[in-house]
Amino acid sequence: MRLRRPFGTALALGAGALLLAVALAAEMGPGPVTRSSTFITKDGAFELRVKIAQVDTGRYGYPSTRCDYSVYRNGSFLQPSTLDGGTTIGCEYIGPDEVRVEPIGRGAETVGWMLGVGGICGNTFSWKWTVIRPFHDFRRWEYETDTFLAKEEPVVRPQADRFELWTQYQEWDHMGTAASFFVPELRTVSREAEEDNGIRRAALPADLNAWPELAYPSMLGIFLAGASQLNPAVMLAAARGCTDEDREFFAIHGLPTERKEIAALTARVHEARDLKDSFSSCELHWNEDYR
Numbered sequence: 677m678r679l680r681r682p683f684g685t686a687l688a689l690g691a692g693a694l695l696l697a698v699a700l701a702a703e704m705g706p707g708p709v710t711r712s713s714t715f716i717t718k719d720g721a722f723e724l725r726v727k728i729a730q731v732d733t734g735r736y737g738y739p740s741t742r743c744d745y746s747v748y749r750n751g752s753f754l755q756p757s758t759l760d761g762g763t764t765i766g767c768e769y770i771g772p773d774e775v776r777v778e779p780i781g782r783g784a785e786t787v788g789w790m791l792g793v794g795g796i797c798g799n800t801f802s803w804k805w806t807v808i809r810p811f812h813d814f815r816r817w818e819y820e821t822d823t824f825l826a827k828e829e830p831v832v833r834p835q836a837d838r839f840e841l842w843t844q845y846q847e848w849d850h851m852g853t854a855a856s857f858f859v860p861e862l863r864t865v866s867r868e869a870e871e872d873n874g875i876r877r878a879a880l881p882a883d884l885n886a887w888p889e890l891a892y893p894s895m896l897g898i899f900l901a902g903a904s905q906l907n908p909a910v911m912l913a914a915a916r917g918c919t920d921e922d923r924e925f926f927a928i929h930g931l932p933t934e935r936k937e938i939a940a941l942t943a944r945v946h947e948a949r950d951l952k953d954s955f956s957s958c959e960l961h962w963n964e965d966y967r
Contacts, residue, residue: 708727709728713789724777736768742764744763745764745791749817754817756820761808769801778792788819790830812870827858833888840878844892847900851928861901880901883913911945
């Protein structure tokens with residue numbers, strides 16, 4: 677085994693030589709795999725370069741799959757807009773030869789890439805996707821990213837001013853796999869190169885018929901997605917579409933199954949949304965348990 681790239685360094689402070697956080701990733705197995713993807717638009721030629729290697733990490737053990745990626749415009753290196761850009765690490769089920777590099781869009785309509793590695797590798801599998809989008813912030817070109825777990829490759833739907841990325845993640849709710857279900861999410865990627873913050877979480881539409889076909893439909897998942905977004909219309913749409921089997925899953929997870937109880941719960945969600953709106957743009961950490 678050859679020890680190569682240290683993630684952190686050891687600092688010696690004074691005569692005491694106090695050591696601070698040393699975290700190492702040992703590159704193992706065959707040599708790195710390199711991948712690239714290029715698209716050309718009216719704003720230039722954009723290229724994603726990825727170096728992929730098997731490493732040993734504390735998070736996933738060995739073999740983990742590490743991807744170091746960089747973005748170029750007309751041959752010039754672009755800086756990431758945040759410090760966590762440039763590297764993603766996945767678990768063993770997706771090796772270096774199986775890492776996915778998928779463009780978002782086609783031809784001159786392309787706006788970026790999706791980089792896929794293993795996200796959950798156990799009794800079940802999920803992908804970890806990183807969306808990579810170059811943009812211009814009126815000073816310079818750079819790129820932004822968003823990373824998330826999804827059961828399958830995102831369903832990409834082009835719209836006039838954006839691309840929609842539809843995904844589902846697996847939720848266990850502190851139970852076993854047999855009681856798990858799949859929660860939908862919607863992200864959008866802007867077509868406008870001059871727009872920063874162009875990768876966004878979006879509200880799910882209440883008209884379920886307007887949704888694309890997803891691999892693992894779940895009314896419980898849709899109901900909880902609506903609750904997560906404080907979107908009672910989506911919750912009610914899911915409740916109306918419930919079968920007897922769906923209601924059994926609601927009961928297993930401690931949720932109401934009767935129409936009046938569901939209506940009362942969605943009314944409380946509506947009140948919570950109104951309360952949240954009262955705080956305008958203040959950042960609230962309501963998901964924290966301070967009790």
